[in-house]
Amino acid sequence: MSTEESTQPYRQYATEMNAITPLAAQDHDAALEIYRDAVETVAPAQYSPAQVKAWSQQARSGSGITPLRNSLRRGWGLVSRSVDGKAEAFALLDPEDHVALLYCRGRACREGRGGALLRALEEEGRRRGIPRLRTEASLISEPLFRSQGWQVSWQEELLINGVLFRRFRMAKPLNQAQGALILS
Numbered sequence: 226m227s228t229e230e231s232t233q234p235y236r237q238y239a240t241e242m243n244a245i246t247p248l249a250a251q252d253h254d255a256a257l258e259i260y261r262d263a264v265e266t267v268a269p270a271q272y273s274p275a276q277v278k279a280w281s282q283q284a285r286s287g288s289g290i291t292p293l294r295n296s297l298r299r300g301w302g303l304v305s306r307s308v309d310g311k312a313e314a315f316a317l318l319d320p321e322d323h324v325a326l327l328y329c330r331g332r333a334c335r336e337g338r339g340g341a342l343l344r345a346l347e348e349e350g351r352r353r354g355i356p357r358l359r360t361e362a363s364l365i366s367e368p369l370f371r372s373q374g375w376q377v378s379w380q381e382e383l384l385i386n387g388v389l390f391r392r393f394r395m396a397k398p399l400n401q402a403q404g405a406l407i408l409s
């Protein structure tokens with residue numbers, strides 16, 4: 226790993242087609258737009274219209290958007306960009322042991338951006354000495370987390386804007402180097 230990669234480990238997960246940059250204050254509006262786009266274009270295959278509306282409402286203007294804006298300000302995140310620099314996906318740690326947000330525009334899904342961002346957050350967690358990351362995964366993201374070695378601890382039900390959702394509490398220990406071999 227180069228010196229830059231050891232201080233900015235997310236760099237090793239970037240490619241020409243998928244530049245990864247830190248999430249800065251000027252990216253917050255784009256992140257909210259990605260959130261709305263992801264929910265409105267990807268979620269309808271697995272969620273009801275009422276669920277899609279309630280979920281995307283969290284990123285719509287009005288007082289309902291405040292928790293999301295506060296999380297973006299508090300947390301540490303990364304943005305995946307296309308060749309022309311446009312933000313296509315983002316991920317956020319808030320607090321630092323918790324993957325709070327992972328969203329990709331529908332048009333850019335299944336290009337490996339979500340997985341690359343997740344691995345980059347895990348690497349950042351290792352750099353910070355965090356023993357274990359946790360999240361609450363959606364029906365859509367649960368297979369992606371699982372494919373990266375995350376495990377479901379339990380399923381929970383909650384109300385978002387008065388509509389019932391089921392999600393998966395998941396966690397992954399970070400206490401070994403990525404790809405390390407355990408030899409007996």
Ligand SMILES: CC(C)(COP(=O)(O)OP(=O)(O)OC[C@H]1O[C@@H](n2cnc3c(N)ncnc32)[C@H](O)[C@@H]1OP(=O)(O)O)[C@@H](O)C(=O)NCCC(=O)NCCS
Binds near residue numbers: 365
């Ligand atoms: C989850 C999400 C961030 C994945 O982003 P991505 O850039 O497509 O991720 P990758 O390309 O690295 O991984 C693809 C995997 O994500 C899941 N996925 C991506 N797009 C999907 C879609 N349209 N429908 C169902 N699953 C999808 C699948 O598990 C897929 O693996 P597969 O192609 O082998 O089936 C993106 O689908 C999204 O924003 N979803 C809506 C919001 C959401 O559920 N966020 C998670 C909240 S915790």
